[in-house]
Amino acid sequence: NKPGDDVVVILNMTPVVRHNWEVHVYGKKKWKEVFNSDSAAFWGTGDVFNPDIKAEKVNKDDKWYKLKIHLPALSGIVIR
Numbered sequence: 001n002k003p004g005d006d007v008v009v010i011l012n013m014t015p016v017v018r019h020n021w022e023v024h025v026y027g028k029k030k031w032k033e034v035f036n037s038d039s040a041a042f043w044g045t046g047d048v049f050n051p052d053i054k055a056e057k058v059n060k061d062d063k064w065y066k067l068k069i070h071l072p073a074l075s076g077i078v079i080r
Contacts, residue, residue: 004028007080012071017048020068027063029055031079038072048072053079 006028012018025031033050040046048070058064071077 007034007078009076009078010069010071011076012073015073017073018069018071019048021071023067023069024058025055025065025067029057029065031055031067033077034080035076035078036072037075037077044072044075050077050079 006025008023008025008031010021010023012021031053033053036044036049038044038046038048049072050070053067053069055065055067058066067079069077069079
């Protein structure tokens with residue numbers, strides 16, 4: 001298992017859109033949204049997505065990063 005193979009599944013089971021939701025990840029700085037159940041391709045609104053995910057180092061001495069993710073209401077996303 002290489003860090004480039006890691007995926008994170010994030011579910012928002014509330015009826016409220018969450019903008020800039022903080023997610024902490026380890027070891028990998030670059031992330032890309034590969035699935036969004038709110039996409040218009042899946043009959044969702046297509047309004048809330050993550051074209052560019054920015055990673056901010058939490059502590060300069062380790063490999064923990066903080067991501068700010070936009071989460072559509074009542075849906076799930078997968079980032080890799």
